[in-house]
Amino acid sequence: MKILILNGPNLNMLGVREPEIYGKATYAQLETYLREQAAERNIEVSILQSNHEGALVDAIQAAYQTADAIIINPAAYTHTSIAIADAIKSVSLPAVEVHLSDIRQRESFRHHSYVAPVCIASVVGEGFAGYSRAMDLLLERFKSSG
Numbered sequence: 001m002k003i004l005i006l007n008g009p010n011l012n013m014l015g016v017r018e019p020e021i022y023g024k025a026t027y028a029q030l031e032t033y034l035r036e037q038a039a040e041r042n043i044e045v046s047i048l049q050s051n052h053e054g055a056l057v058d059a060i061q062a063a064y065q066t067a068d069a070i071i072i073n074p075a076a077y078t079h080t081s082i083a084i085a086d087a088i089k090s091v092s093l094p095a096v097e098v099h100l101s102d103i104r105q106r107e108s109f110r111h112h113s114y115v116a117p118v119c120i121a122s123v124v125g126e127g128f129a130g131y132s133r134a135m136d137l138l139l140e141r142f143k144s145s146g
């Protein structure tokens, strides 16, 4: 199984950025964690972080017929981007939305997600472990549909 993992703007600043919310671990540590968790599950991953909405849209489109599923933390674009939601819908791949923090417990502008309706699940507030939960959800879905 091949999964595209996308991380949106400012996630490259993990470790520096608001550690009281996002923790002290760096983006490099997140990537290492994702590769380890994927290897344990026999999942092939392609990981991209971008601060640019169009680059995230391009990556989602490139996943069409090359990946089996998407895990995405669109970061602030969660709350603004119809383009990212449309791209996920366009490629018809099962996608899981992940947020390190619990966006439901934060400012009201973070409560709405444009991507949630095009994802099979949203995992919030579990830190790095949210990504491994997303992998498990996608694996389960593949087992039950295969």
Ligand code: DQA
Residues within 6 Å of the ligand: 009, 010, 011, 073, 074, 075, 076, 077, 078, 098, 099, 100, 101, 102, 103, 110
């Ligand atoms: C985030 C939550 C978003 O509201 C915020 O803009 C981010 C990170 C998270 O992982 O908790 O950049 O997606």
